[in-house]
Amino acid sequence: MNSDHHVILRVVSKALIPVIALFGFYVQFHGDFGPGGGFQAGVIMAVAIILYSLIFGIAAAMRAITPGFVRGLAALGFLLFAGVGVWALIQGGDYLDYDALLGEEPGGHHGQHLGIMLVELGVLFAVSGSLVSIFYAFAGRVSEIRDEDW
Amino acid sequence: MLEFILERGNYWAIIGLMMIGLYIAFAATNLIKRLVGLGLFQTSIILFYISLSRIDGGTAPILYGADLESGHGDSEGVEAVAEAGHGVADAAHSGAGELVNIYSNPLPHVLMLTAIVVGVATLAVGLAIVVRIREAYGTVESDEVQEMDLSVALAEAVDEVGETQAASGAGAI
Amino acid sequence: MTGFEGMDLAVAMLNITLLAILFITAIAIARLRSLFAIVMLSGLYSLVSATWFVALDAVDVAFTEASVGAGFSTALYLGAMVLTSRSAKIEQGASKIIPLLVVIATGAVLIYATIDLPSFGDAMSAANTGVGIDYVSRTPSEIAVPNIVTAVLASYRGFDTLGETGVVFTAGLAVVLLLGFGERSLSSSLRRGRRSSADQSRQGGDDE
Structure with missing residues (x-):
């Protein structure tokens, strides 16, 4: 691979990838007030990692964010979502009834806000973990067609 | 029209x-x-x-503008009503339908x-x-995949026929 | 409807322009045979439809469509294309006529069904008077979150979203089971690639 060929791409993406990841977190935590939320933020985080692996090579990306970590993240996100429901059950409410989480008086909104934040965090983990492991599974295979045939 | x-x-x-x-x-x-x-x-x-x-x-x-403000005002009203011992559902319904702006579904x-x-x-x-x-x-290409499946199935069928004929031929002898 | 004037006219022109771009893109996808062009045009289709979602007041959906349709799924198509083929066979003869007839018949039936549909932007339609508007009016007092879509997604329909998250997780698991865990398949394919390139260089040496 000729590294001089891609020097502009490398420099620009090195500057862009942290901004993309930061924007993902903004979308995640500003989702209550504007457009956005766990699904969008999860995709944006996954795309930041995919951009890194497209430019610096899949092996470098796997060293930075290991496939095992990504798979664990996906499972953790789903468990976090389901766990919030179990927490509400333990507190004596219905499954995923956030009003019961903190045992507040009726009309209090802290339980709702906490529940929404935890659930969106679970969605973020599950979506970004699943999408990155899907990309790793595709990119991990080397094609039978050689580059010269393009 | x-x-x-x-x-x-x-x-x-x-x-x-x-x-x-x-x-x-x-x-x-x-x-x-x-x-x-x-x-x-x-x-x-x-x-x-x-x-x-x-x-x-x-x-x-x-939600924006007046709805956001009235939302918080309503929530205080809900708390006051709940403390007074009324049903929360009634309080929520009294707060419903008072939005100033129109929103999409x-x-x-x-x-x-x-x-x-x-x-x-x-x-x-x-x-x-x-x-x-x-x-x-x-x-x-799905048609090529189908052709390959068909030719493999035909070849296997021919093989089976051949085997049974050979077996029956051996039995006759 | 009170005539297309001012704002309405601008919205109508925007709708017509975006729909025209969508139509041209879709027909181009149907006629092309280079898979690379098809994949890139499907990304364009997603981006233009995301613009239209903004015009229809669905900002959250537009956000998702732009990041998923134009970003992730294009990368996914390219990844799969590298592993399979790069041009499609052009369909001809009966395989072109029969689908066309079926599609025209289906479209005619669907357009006949739209006569009963509520008009575009009708606030009194069945879809817009039921539980959806109920969520809008109850969110300020019950959830106190400005973004109603987040409130419905995470709280009112949390169980629904739990199922969707489960589907995404299961799909990731299914892909991993079909194509192998990333690191293991990478190392084995790299080993295979190195061996074949070594063979090639040896052959090249023989040729010289």
Whole structure:
């Protein structure tokens, strides 16, 4: 691979990838007030990692964010979502009834806000973990067609 | 008549797009092109749902201005009422329907938002199966895959017939 | 409807322009045979439809469609394309006529069904008077979150979203099972690639 060929791409993406990841977190935590939320933020985080692996090579990306970590993240996100429901059950409410989480008086909104934040965090983990492991599974295979045939 | 057409022109355009997607998914023999056609079909269905949820004069379903203020005012009112021993549901209903601004229907937005993410996840499964088909057959054209399956099945059938004939021939001797 | 004037006219022109771009893109996808062009045009289709979602007041959906449709799924298509083929066979003869007839018949039936549909932007339609508007009016007092879509997604329909998250997780698991865990398949394919390139260089040496 000729590294001089891609020097502009490398420099620009090195500057862009942290901004993309930061924007993902903004979308995640500003989702209550504007457009956005766990699904969008999860995709944006996954795309930041995919951009890194497209430019610096899949092996470098796997060293930075290991496939095992990504798979664990996906499972953790789903468990976090389901766990919030179990927490509400333990507190004596219905499954995923956030009003019961903190045992507040009726009309209090802290339980709702906490529940929404935890659930969106679970969605973020599950979506970004699943999408990155899907990309790793595709990119991990080397094609039978050689580059010269393009 | 013109009004009738203008009110439904959106739906007809979306149905046109949907049918192009269906045609690609139907006619294409290449499996990846077929999946692209299905993606077009899916996007058109999402467009249809979103255009049903639009309300004339409405905005995006994010509370702003007076509604945000009154929301907090209502919540205090709910607490006061709840302390006074009334049912929470009644208090919520007294707060309902007092919004100043008009908003689009948020429910189709929620359903379609999750449908997009689930759609890309299932698309990934489809593409993974296509990759495995390419590795097993050496092609992703569905008619070639069918031909190969058919010729293999015919060859096996001929083999079986040959074996049974040989076995019956041996029995006769 | 009170005539297309001012704002209405601008919205109508925007709708017509975006729909025209969508139609041209879709027909181009149907006629092309280079898979690379098809994949890129499907990304364009997603981006233009995301613009239309903004015009229809669905900002959250537009956000998702732009990031998923134009970003992730294009990368996914390219990844699968590299592993399979790069041009599609052009369909001809009966395999072109029969789908066309079926599609025209289906479209005609669907357009016949739209006569009963509520008009575009009708606030009194069945879809817009039921539970959706109920969520809008109850969110300020019950959830106190400005974005109603987030409130419905995470709280009112949390169980629904749990199922969707489960589907995404299961799809990721299915792809991993079909194509192998990333690191293991990478190392084995790299080993295979190195061996074949070594063979090639040896052959090249023989040729010289």
